[in-house]
Amino acid sequence: MVERTSASARDTDDRSAPPVGQRRDALPAETVAAFSAFYRDEVGKLVAFLVWQGASVADAADVAQETMRRALEQWVTIHRPGPWTRRVASREYARRVAGLPEVPADDLTDRNPLLRAPASEIAAWEARQEELRLLGHLPGRQRQVMAWTLEGYQPAEIAEQLRMTPEAVRSSLRKARRTLAAVWREESGRP
Known part of the structure; x- marks a missing residue:
């Protein structure tokens, strides 16, 4: 679910910043x-x-x-x-x-x-395509939480940034991992 608070109220750490565009x-x-x-x-x-x-x-x-x-x-x-x-x-x-x-x-x-x-960066990007394809099987929130996890953030940090509880983050991760494991099993023909 996309939050509906104003961009200026949520994206700055301090109200002394000039308005966007200035x-x-x-x-x-x-x-x-x-x-x-x-x-x-x-x-x-x-x-x-x-x-x-x-x-x-x-x-x-x-x-x-x-x-x-x-x-x-x-x-x-x-x-x-x-x-x-x-x-x-x-x-x-x-x-x-x-x-x-x-x-x-x-x-x-x-x-x-x-x-x-450069070609080396393109090759690394291409190596990620299988991960991206698998992530495409996830609902939006689970995919968002997995993206933060792949960036190296811990559930408490993710919860803070997404304004969720750490328990909700861990639950989304658990569900995402189950879904990805099921997709992998189905595609690989394993029980």
Whole structure:
């Protein structure tokens, strides 16, 4: 179920941030350096996180870029940027799924630099396709919880970010694992 609270009330850690779309006059060099390092380390992971949730690569790249733009605007107020970007991106993707028709994409690689990757990264992405196919068998909430789990987050951390109880997270994980095991058994012909 998609939460219906306002984006501004849930996506910032501090109310002193400028509104989305408003530029800061000049960011200090250390702020730019910190954000740049974070961006380089995390943007690919954020795209993968969204793909695990069911986004196409093109949609995931677009949502990741928008999320990172918002993160830069609010950088000085974000205390935990990893969970913050995942929470904001996950919610943005959910909003797009709930309200926007899917638009077929031709070749978006020229327009989005996140889609231009070296061969080694493409091979790693292709290796994940079986996982993604299996995750496609899960309902939305279970798939979302599994995406956070695949990112290395613990149930208590996931619960905090998704505003769930840790017990609900563990229950979703248990159900997801049972479903995935059943699909694997069925497809492999094992009892």
